[in-house]
Amino acid sequence: MRASLYNPRPEETNLSDFKFFKHLTDAEIGKLNYDKTCQIYKKGSIVYREGSRLTGFYCVTRGILKIYKTGIDGKEQIIRFVKKGDIIAFRSLLSQELACTTAKVIDDAVLCQIPYPTLLFLLQNNWKFSHWMIQILCRELREANDYITDIAQKSVRERLAEVLILLRDNFDVDENDTLQISLTREELANMVGTATESVIRLLSEFKQDGLIDLKGRRITFIDEASIRKIANV
Amino acid sequence: MRASLYNPRPEETNLSDFKFFKHLTDAEIGKLNYDKTCQIYKKGSIVYREGSRLTGFYCVTRGILKIYKTGIDGKEQIIRFVKKGDIIAFRSLLSQELACTTAKVIDDAVLCQIPYPTLLFLLQNNWKFSHWMIQILCRELREANDYITDIAQKSVRERLAEVLILLRDNFDVDENDTLQISLTREELANMVGTATESVIRLLSEFKQDGLIDLKGRRITFIDEASIRKIANV
DNA sequence: ACAAAAACATAACAAAAGTCATTTTAACAT
DNA sequence: ATGTTAAAATGACTTTTGTTATGTTTTTGT
Numbered sequence: 001m002r003a004s005l006y007n008p009r010p011e012e013t014n015l016s017d018f019k020f021f022k023h024l025t026d027a028e029i030g031k032l033n034y035d036k037t038c039q040i041y042k043k044g045s046i047v048y049r050e051g052s053r054l055t056g057f058y059c060v061t062r063g064i065l066k067i068y069k070t071g072i073d074g075k076e077q078i079i080r081f082v083k084k085g086d087i088i089a090f091r092s093l094l095s096q097e098l099a100c101t102t103a104k105v106i107d108d109a110v111l112c113q114i115p116y117p118t119l120l121f122l123l124q125n126n127w128k129f130s131h132w133m134i135q136i137l138c139r140e141l142r143e144a145n146d147y148i149t150d151i152a153q154k155s156v157r158e159r160l161a162e163v164l165i166l167l168r169d170n171f172d173v174d175e176n177d178t179l180q181i182s183l184t185r186e187e188l189a190n191m192v193g194t195a196t197e198s199v200i201r202l203l204s205e206f207k208q209d210g211l212i213d214l215k216g217r218r219i220t221f222i223d224e225a226s227i228r229k230i231a232n233v
Numbered sequence: 234m235r236a237s238l239y240n241p242r243p244e245e246t247n248l249s250d251f252k253f254f255k256h257l258t259d260a261e262i263g264k265l266n267y268d269k270t271c272q273i274y275k276k277g278s279i280v281y282r283e284g285s286r287l288t289g290f291y292c293v294t295r296g297i298l299k300i301y302k303t304g305i306d307g308k309e310q311i312i313r314f315v316k317k318g319d320i321i322a323f324r325s326l327l328s329q330e331l332a333c334t335t336a337k338v339i340d341d342a343v344l345c346q347i348p349y350p351t352l353l354f355l356l357q358n359n360w361k362f363s364h365w366m367i368q369i370l371c372r373e374l375r376e377a378n379d380y381i382t383d384i385a386q387k388s389v390r391e392r393l394a395e396v397l398i399l400l401r402d403n404f405d406v407d408e409n410d411t412l413q414i415s416l417t418r419e420e421l422a423n424m425v426g427t428a429t430e431s432v433i434r435l436l437s438e439f440k441q442d443g444l445i446d447l448k449g450r451r452i453t454f455i456d457e458a459s460i461r462k463i464a465n466v
Numbered sequence: 467a468c469a470a471a472a473a474c475a476t477a478a479c480a481a482a483a484g485t486c487a488t489t490t491t492a493a494c495a496t
Numbered sequence: 497a498t499g500t501t502a503a504a505a506t507g508a509c510t511t512t513t514g515t516t517a518t519g520t521t522t523t524t525g526t
Contacts, residue, residue, distance in 0.1 A: 069378060069379070069382045071382045071383075071385075071386040072386055072387070072465060075386055077381065077382040077385055077386060079378055079381065079382075090371075091371045091374050091375060092371070092375070094367050094368060094371045095368050095371035095372045095375065096368070097371075097372070097375065100375050100378060100379070101378070123363075123364070123367070124360050124364075127357050130356075130363055130364075130367070131356070131357075131363075133367060134327050134356070134363070134366060134367060134370065135327060135328050135329070137367065137370035137371065137374060138323075138324045138325070138327045138328035138330075138370065139328045139330070140374055141324050141370060141373055141374055141377060142324060142325070142328065142330065142333050144374060144377035144378065144381065145302060145312055145333060145334065145377065146302070146333070147381060148310065148312065148377065148380060148381060148384060149302045149304045149310040149312075150304075151381060151384050151385050151426075152304075152310055152384050152425075152426025153304040153305055153308060153310060153426060154305070155512075155513090156512075156513065157512090184472090184473065184474090185473070185474065185475095186473080192385075193384075193385025193386060194513075194514085195513075195514055195515080196473090196474090197474095197475090197476090197513090197514075197515080197516095198512095198513060198514070200473095200474065200475060200476085201475085201476085201513095204475075204476085216473095216474090216521085216522055216523085217473090217474095217522080217523085232305060388482075388483090389482080389483065390482090417502095417503065417504090418503070418504065418505095419503080427483075427484085428483075428484055428485075429503090429504085430483090430484075430485080430486095430504095430505090430506090431482095431483060431484070433503095433504060433505060433506085434483095434505085434506085437505075437506085449491085449492055449493080449503095449504090450492080450493085450503090450504095
């Protein structure tokens with residue numbers, strides 16, 4: 001077997017697969033591919049840190065990252081998990097603010113960085129693209145508002161169920177309905193916004209009630225419908 | 234005295250005062266003023282309702298409105314209060330989604346509606362304006378993320394203190410540091426995301442501790458610094 | 467494969483917040 | 497100005513969630 005199968009040259013990534021770029025012309029995609037810098041990030045590495053100045057945004061080509069803010073006394077609040085096909089860091093970049101979140105790799109990843117001037121050039125010269133960007137931002141803003149209502153009105157139990165559904169809908173499961181993404185209880189807690197022990201207790205309850213099965217860090221869905229009912233989504 | 238002092242013709246409003254429009258040319262401001270429809274809204278009236286299709290966005294020229302989502306079993310979650318100089322409804326408009334919030338007047342208001350085609354025309358023809366729009370959206374997205382961290386990690390007591398500070402910083406107070414905006418305890422609770430009784434109890438505590446004074450619906454700041462300390466902002 | 471470290475699980479308890487019932491007060495329309 | 501209605505206040509009680517402590521299991525790195 002050739003070494004490249006194990007160490008794929010990250011430069012080979014083609015950005016035209018990203019929905020984000022669907023309104024760009026071939027020439028513009030070309031520029032993008034020319035200007036990009038791709039890199040492999042090992043699990044645990046930090047792509048950018050809260051408070052840092054960004055020089056570009058990133059396209060996730062492979063792997064999983066968590067995006068989080070550091071709250072009171074250092075407690076992480078996970079804003080979202082991102083995977084292949086997602087774009088990160090463009091908000092802080094476009095508002096010309098320092099990064100307000102940290103991006104940490106939780107599953108070996110390949111990211112392509114696009115420099116800020118390239119983004120600005122594309123936005124300025126392609127109305128379809130900037131209109132699309134505006135639409136994406138507006139949609140994310142709605143999602144954030146939805147999330148605020150959720151987190152403010154739902155119990156921890158409901159929010160945990162909701163996070164499980166979110167993971168189920170956005171990440172891979174195997175043939176037994178086992179989530180392939182591996183998160184610690186603490187990370188789940190930081191997503192839900194609660195104490196680690198509460199997550200442990202509630203997951204145990206869900207298991208006792210026959211809704212899920214737990215094998216170490218692996219979570220298997222047994223009665224997804226009931227979890228959806230608890231989550232109220 | 235002339236009647237117009239009591240019933241100002243809302244058409245007289247000039248939109249060039251809005252920071253939102255700061256990158257428009259005089260001709261564009263002219264178009265805006267030409268296309269706008271201004272209207273007086275009495276306290277209690279609804280400007281648009283969650284789920285409705287919007288035909289334009291609104292500039293708030295006078296008065297106060299609350300923007301809220303309806304959560305589980307009809308409970309309101311107030312997303313924000315808006316006042317003179319604020320713009321509402323442009324997110325749902327630009328993403329071409331149905332309104333995801335309701336806008337209700339809590340202090341007699343004057344709003345100018347700008348039709349969607351006008352907004353689109355300005356965005357498409359003035360790069361400075363659409364860039365400014367992108368920056369505003371990105372900034373609001375950061376604020377939403379900050380708020381999520383807050384609401385997920387802080388106690389009800391801390392969040393109530395934070396809401397008081399937010400009101401203090403964004404709305405008028407008289408010479409005694411009394412908030413001029415008049416909200417019910419229920420509205421405060423819907424902002425904080427808690428039960429009305431909890432707000433009442435905590436406000437009483439704040440009063441007992443000499444941080445605020447309460448006279449009916451009027452809230453007076455006595456020890457603002459301590460409230461900020463509780464809020465952690 | 468194995469030891470060390472980290473994560474997980476559980477229980478007992480404390481604190482925070484929600485709910486319900488009742489009385490008091492303030493806001494609003496006439 | 498005044499009665500009516502809605503909102504606010506208060507207390508007793510329940511439920512939820514957080515905290516601390518301790519033992520067990522799983523990961524992880526070598």
